[in-house]
Amino acid sequence: MKVLFICRANAGRSQMAEAIFNSLTNKHKATSAGSNVKDEGMTGSPPDERVITALEEVGLDISACKRKQVTPKMVEYVDKVIVLMQKDEARTCLPSYISNSKKTEYWTVRDMRGSIDPEFHRGVRNEIEKRVKLLIKKLDKLNE
Numbered sequence: 850m851k852v853l854f855i856c857r858a859n860a861g862r863s864q865m866a867e868a869i870f871n872s873l874t875n876k877h878k879a880t881s882a883g884s885n886v887k888d889e890g891m892t893g894s895p896p897d898e899r900v901i902t903a904l905e906e907v908g909l910d911i912s913a914c915k916r917k918q919v920t921p922k923m924v925e926y927v928d929k930v931i932v933l934m935q936k937d938e939a940r941t942c943l944p945s946y947i948s949n950s951k952k953t954e955y956w957t958v959r960d961m962r963g964s965i966d967p968e969f970h971r972g973v974r975n976e977i978e979k980r981v982k983l984l985i986k987k988l989d990k991l992n993e
Contacts, residue, residue: 850988851927852879859883859916861961862933864896868909869981882919884942891916903970933958
């Protein structure tokens, strides 16, 4: 199955989820994007440096990744969309083709924006890893 992880800026949460997901399975494939990357003028820029560091600590390198703006084609192409933000936050920044899609699932994951605390970033990374592991188990059962 193909999974799309989305957060607001494709700088942290969704990048972490994509990297962790792809490191834990060969059966499925993940990508990530942000809902407001273009609006913030960040298309093509690297993920947040603290996110890169938090993933390097567990052997994952996303330093060459670039932020991407979500598009309708991305959503069309995948089997599942995971939005890593609270529904209230998502309502204000998600296009209707995501919020109204039956493929969309919401994970309430804390936003790291503005935090400089490495422990906070590690905590978010660990939370995402737990959720990703459960998702992979669920997807594997669907494919049995």
